[in-house]
Amino acid sequence: MSLFFAILFYIATLILAGGVAYRVYDYARTPAPLKIPTTPAPTTSGGVAFRMFREVVFFESLFKSNLWIWALGWLFHVGLALVLLRHLRYFTEPVNFIIAFIQPFGMYAGFAMATGLAGLWARRFLVERIRYISTPSDHLMLALLLGIAVTGLLMKFVMHTDIVAVKSFFLGLMVFEINPLPAHPGLYLHLGMVVLLMIIFPVSKLLHAPGLFFSPTRNQVDNPRETRHLAPWAAKFEAKN
Amino acid sequence: MADETTPVAAAPAPPPAAKSAPGKPTEKAKVVAPAFREYPTIPALKIDSMVESNPYVAAAVHNESVGFPGTLVEGWEQKAVAKMGELLGKYRSLKVYMDSCVHCGACTDKCHYFIGTGDPKNMPVARQDLMRSVYRRYYTLPGKLFPKLVGARDMTKDVLDDWFRYYNQCSECRRCSVFCPYGIDTAEVTMAAKEIMHSVGLGHKYVNEIIGKVHKIGNNLGLPGPALENTLEGLEEDVLEETGAAVKYPLDVKGAEVLLVTPSADFFAEPHVDSLIGYGKVFHAAGISWTLSSKASEAGNFGMFIGNYEQMQKIAMRVREAALELGVKRIVVGECGHAWRVAYAFWNTLTGIGAGANDPFAIQLQKQLDPNYKQPSHICEVTWDLIQQGRLKFNKEANDHRIVTFHDSCNVARGSRMGDYAGGQFDIPRNIIRAVANHYVDMSEATTREKTFCCGGGGGLLTDELLDLRVKGALPRMEALNRIVQDNGVNFMATICAICKAQFTKVLPYYGFKMSMVGGVHQLVSTAIVLNNEQ
Ligand code: HEM
Ligand code: SF4
Numbered sequence: 001m002s003l004f005f006a007i008l009f010y011i012a013t014l015i016l017a018g019g020v021a022y023r024v025y026d027y028a029r030t031p032a033p034l035k036i037p038t039t040p041a042p043t044t045s046g047g048v049a050f051r052m053f054r055e056v057v058f059f060e061s062l063f064k065s066n067l068w069i070w071a072l073g074w075l076f077h078v079g080l081a082l083v084l085l086r087h088l089r090y091f092t093e094p095v096n097f098i099i100a101f102i103q104p105f106g107m108y109a110g111f112a113m114a115t116g117l118a119g120l121w122a123r124r125f126l127v128e129r130i131r132y133i134s135t136p137s138d139h140l141m142l143a144l145l146l147g148i149a150v151t152g153l154l155m156k157f158v159m160h161t162d163i164v165a166v167k168s169f170f171l172g173l174m175v176f177e178i179n180p181l182p183a184h185p186g187l188y189l190h191l192g193m194v195v196l197l198m199i200i201f202p203v204s205k206l207l208h209a210p211g212l213f214f215s216p217t218r219n220q221v222d223n224p225r226e227t228r229h230l231a232p233w234a235a236k237f238e239a240k241n
Numbered sequence: 242m243a244d245e246t247t248p249v250a251a252a253p254a255p256p257p258a259a260k261s262a263p264g265k266p267t268e269k270a271k272v273v274a275p276a277f278r279e280y281p282t283i284p285a286l287k288i289d290s291m292v293e294s295n296p297y298v299a300a301a302v303h304n305e306s307v308g309f310p311g312t313l314v315e316g317w318e319q320k321a322v323a324k325m326g327e328l329l330g331k332y333r334s335l336k337v338y339m340d341s342c343v344h345c346g347a348c349t350d351k352c353h354y355f356i357g358t359g360d361p362k363n364m365p366v367a368r369q370d371l372m373r374s375v376y377r378r379y380y381t382l383p384g385k386l387f388p389k390l391v392g393a394r395d396m397t398k399d400v401l402d403d404w405f406r407y408y409n410q411c412s413e414c415r416r417c418s419v420f421c422p423y424g425i426d427t428a429e430v431t432m433a434a435k436e437i438m439h440s441v442g443l444g445h446k447y448v449n450e451i452i453g454k455v456h457k458i459g460n461n462l463g464l465p466g467p468a469l470e471n472t473l474e475g476l477e478e479d480v481l482e483e484t485g486a487a488v489k490y491p492l493d494v495k496g497a498e499v500l501l502v503t504p505s506a507d508f509f510a511e512p513h514v515d516s517l518i519g520y521g522k523v524f525h526a527a528g529i530s531w532t533l534s535s536k537a538s539e540a541g542n543f544g545m546f547i548g549n550y551e552q553m554q555k556i557a558m559r560v561r562e563a564a565l566e567l568g569v570k571r572i573v574v575g576e577c578g579h580a581w582r583v584a585y586a587f588w589n590t591l592t593g594i595g596a597g598a599n600d601p602f603a604i605q606l607q608k609q610l611d612p613n614y615k616q617p618s619h620i621c622e623v624t625w626d627l628i629q630q631g632r633l634k635f636n637k638e639a640n641d642h643r644i645v646t647f648h649d650s651c652n653v654a655r656g657s658r659m660g661d662y663a664g665g666q667f668d669i670p671r672n673i674i675r676a677v678a679n680h681y682v683d684m685s686e687a688t689t690r691e692k693t694f695c696c697g698g699g700g701g702l703l704t705d706e707l708l709d710l711r712v713k714g715a716l717p718r719m720e721a722l723n724r725i726v727q728d729n730g731v732n733f734m735a736t737i738c739a740i741c742k743a744q745f746t747k748v749l750p751y752y753g754f755k756m757s758m759v760g761g762v763h764q765l766v767s768t769a770i771v772l773n774n775e776q
């Protein structure tokens with residue numbers, strides 16, 4: 001089983017890193033031929049960075065748009081971010097003091113994450129409009145994330161596993177050594193779902209995370225009268241005129 | 242302008258009708274204005290309620306005159322999918338937006354067409370999904386392997402029919418993009434869909450006819466040069482008679498300082514022409530020499546509506562040519578929403594009208610244009626500058642019979658700017674109105690500035706066969722207007738867009754308002770401005 005999971009994690013890591021890197025490269029090389037920031041938009045690149053910061057950290061547009069989705073979505077993402085940070089302790093020795101500091105918050109973050117996810121999922125059943133636009137994959141994505149959160153919380157609070165062994169397994173992976181993983185059904189389930197999430201990340205709507213940074217309506221500077229903006233494929237037309 | 246159709250009293254929408262093939266709308270489709278909602282609740286879904294709403298399909302001549310195949314081509318399925326691939330490589334917006342939507346639903350209640358019709362396919366995300374489902378099928382791994390799971394669909398005739406219906410129920414107003422956490426702009430998707438449909442020979446009659454006229458005659462309405470000259474002479478006589486001032490409306494004058502490019506509706510439609518009269522008075526009072534151009538007698542650019550870069554550039558290029566021929570120093574754009582978006586955001590890219598480039602193409606124009614002014618300028622920027630310099634005088638009491646509000650036009654609000662700071666496009670027109678009229682009231686802030694609702698007629702939908710859609714799409718704006726009509730006695734809604742003016746003139750009566758309630762900002766300026774000869 002240890003070997004099996006080791007291989008899975010290597011493959012999943014390759015797919016996640018390679019897939020996301022390819023997507024980012026693909027977005028970056030595709031030109032945005034016209035200036036289309038949603039105005040009013042910042043007139044300087046510093047302003048754009050600040051706008052992007054507010055979107056990433058506070059979900060500003062979503063806040064203006066729908067408080068319920070914002071509250072649940074933000075709860076989930078902040079929870080997720082803290083949980084991910086907390087998990088860094090499995091990959092570092094000694095543990096960075098910031099990571100050590102957030103450990104207690106990370107515990108509650110797990111509940112925040114699960115609550116947010118459950119709320120978001122409930123919307124997909126309860127709100128007619130959201131039900132209409134939901135595909136099976138939307139439900140499965142939430143089920144998967146909720147599954148990861150719940151199995152994680154179970155191991156923390158109900159059926160403990162040997163986390164010292166877990167840590168040595170992951171530290172081992174990082175130097176291509178396979179140490180034994182505790183035989184624990186909850187852990188197998190948890191890690192199995194994490195691997196699945198890593199694999200589907202680059203081919204699913206989870207691309208919203210890199211996508212946001214490449215969204216022309218959000219990342220362009222509003223200065224079309226001051227600077228000329230020309231995509232290579234569009235510049236060709238000028239020769240004809 | 243008389244209104245031929247009789248307004249129907251507010252009533253619930255009719256039950257969903259059976260599907261009809263696109264391009265053949267039911268004759269005399271009933272036009273029904275929805276009732277005002279007491280509270281702005283989100284409508285329940287009315288599946289397929291707008292499935293009957295189809296614009297006319299362009300005839301072969303109209304498609305071909307714009308360089309598209311005359312009729313639906315052989316093997317259009319593969320060609321459409323291939324075209325989608327091409328656009329995915331050319332437009333980052335399309336590529337990122339196809340991938341990024343998480344189906345969170347934040348945009349679902351933001352579109353005026355959804356609010357007015359309840360048809361779920363008018364929810365922005367559902368409109369995008371009409372294309373995203375095809376994208377997933379042909380361009381993503383999960384869609385190839387498990388189409389059902391991720392909602393992927395083959396490109397079939399049914400899908401194409403839905404595209405034609407529902408991408409022609411989007412006015413490309415970008416309201417949804419304000420509210421999406423990733424800024425996903427359904428207008429970009431709609432434009433791409435229209436580009437794909439045109440490329441396989443499924444064109445939209447109204448839009449293609451108009452683009453044909455621009456190329457052949459110089460403007461959307463097909464007014465030839467001599468007719469234009471007559472009209473302008475008539476205006477000069479009218480203004481002289483009314484004010485005693487010899488205001489000029491010059492055409493093709495070489496060496497004028499300003500070239501004014503304005504929507505052709507300004508030349509003869511009501512209330513548009515009153516704003517044209519106003520622009521002339523402003524230039525006259527400030528002593529600025531100006532001219533119109535018969536070659537570029539149209540600011541509108543319907544190339545944007547069909548998402549076609551080359552058409553958009555070709556249409557914009559007329560302005561560049563006219564500017565070079567006439568040797569003007571400044572280019573000013575009249576009251577037109579999408580035209581201002583194209584001018585402000587795209588002209589520098591398309592034609593080099595603007596600054597900051599070091600390519601020979603753009604430098605040629607920069608040598609001629611005066612760098613002390615923003616190129617191009619909006620007529621409101623010109624007027625507001627003059628007001629601030631104290632070069633215009635007003636008799637504000639002349640507007641005292643009006644209690645004025647301002648409708649932010651979608652393309653100006655969310656696709657452009659005026660002045661030096663973000664949001665100037667909201668303040669400058671309001672500043673002008675306050676400078677020329679004593680009574681001004683804003684509509685609810687949930688419906689103004691960047692949250693403004695489209696008039697319901699933008700994006701190339703201003704055509705009679707879509708009247709039912711247009712009336713329903715105007716609902717949120719009409720509700721906001723109704724509130725201040727009731728509370729504050731507002732009797733004039735100013736706007737700076739030719740499409741808004743035409744749309745409201747037609748639609749206001751369906752909601753029990755007078756069509757003369759709508760007019761231009763420069764119509765108000767025109768009423769109040771004091772011309773030198775009068776002093
Ligand atoms: C730059 C980082 C990220 C940003 C700015 C971001 C932002 C958002 C926003 C604004 C939403 C919509 C609101 C909501 O439904 O929660 C959303 C949805 C979602 N995000 Fe993220 N996200 C990020 C990273 C991630 C990551 C790393 C994951 C998972 C591994 C993730 C999973 C999800 C899921 C599953 C949804 C859909 C929730 C639903 O179905 O309702 N996000 N994200
Ligand atoms: S762009 Fe405007 S009309 Fe089109 S879907 Fe978005 S809100 Fe609706």
Ligand code: SF4
Binds near residue numbers: 341344420
């Ligand atoms: S708001 Fe944006 S991400 Fe959410 S459903 Fe609409 S388009 Fe998709």
